[in-house]
Amino acid sequence: MTDLTDTLAPGDKAPRAKAVRAKSRGNGGARKRGALSETELLEFAELLFFAYRDFTRDPDAILKDFGFGRAHHRVLHFVNRHSGLRVADLLDILNITKQSLARVLKQLIDKGYIVQQAGSSDRRERLLFPTAKGQALAERLAAPQSVRLAEAIKAAGPGAEAVLRRFLEAMVNVEERPKVSSIMAASPVPLKAGGKGGGS
Numbered sequence: 001m002t003d004l005t006d007t008l009a010p011g012d013k014a015p016r017a018k019a020v021r022a023k024s025r026g027n028g029g030a031r032k033r034g035a036l037s038e039t040e041l042l043e044f045a046e047l048l049f050f051a052y053r054d055f056t057r058d059p060d061a062i063l064k065d066f067g068f069g070r071a072h073h074r075v076l077h078f079v080n081r082h083s084g085l086r087v088a089d090l091l092d093i094l095n096i097t098k099q100s101l102a103r104v105l106k107q108l109i110d111k112g113y114i115v116q117q118a119g120s121s122d123r124r125e126r127l128l129f130p131t132a133k134g135q136a137l138a139e140r141l142a143a144p145q146s147v148r149l150a151e152a153i154k155a156a157g158p159g160a161e162a163v164l165r166r167f168l169e170a171m172v173n174v175e176e177r178p179k180v181s182s183i184m185a186a187s188p189v190p191l192k193a194g195g196k197g198g199g200s
Helices: 016-025 038-064 069-083 086-095 100-109 130-156 160-172 174-185
Strands: 114-118 125-129
Touching: 016 114, 016 125, 038 069, 038 130, 069 086, 069 100, 069 130, 086 100, 086 125, 086 174, 100 174, 125 130, 130 160
Parallel strands: none
Antiparallel strands: 114 125
16 A cells, blocks of 8 residues: 555646556566556555546536435435435435435425325335425426446446446445335336425
């Protein structure tokens, strides 16, 4: 691993990282075919950081106008994409505390972006639905991200979509993959006629 205490010569960038990279590329027979060095893996980790930074930049700027943050965006995204989502399932998806979700959810409900209703089979269940206002904001937040994704997949070349899908699925913890697949495949639940939602 690169020693972060090494001094850099003027105009040079991480000399030890360069040396490790050169060594690993020149010694392909000494490692398993297709395996990446620690330096190369760290480069991918950095690329993921920068990709996520820019992926969230545009919606972050929009959210500021509404006094919202990324937590509001995540809640609104999943409620809009999976209308009728249970509060318990949303907690599981976001992996946050009840208190954190309650605060964000209350703001979105109070400002008219989300409504909640009791479940049909179990009145104790709380189902979440986007309002027309909520749908509009969710679509506005998703628009620049969709453009960025489409351009990146196109730039990655033929067959990239399938490879990227496999990569992203593989990044999810093994035990969570069936749950993620189930959530993504779930059909939205329609809002009951005349429903205005309940309290939090």
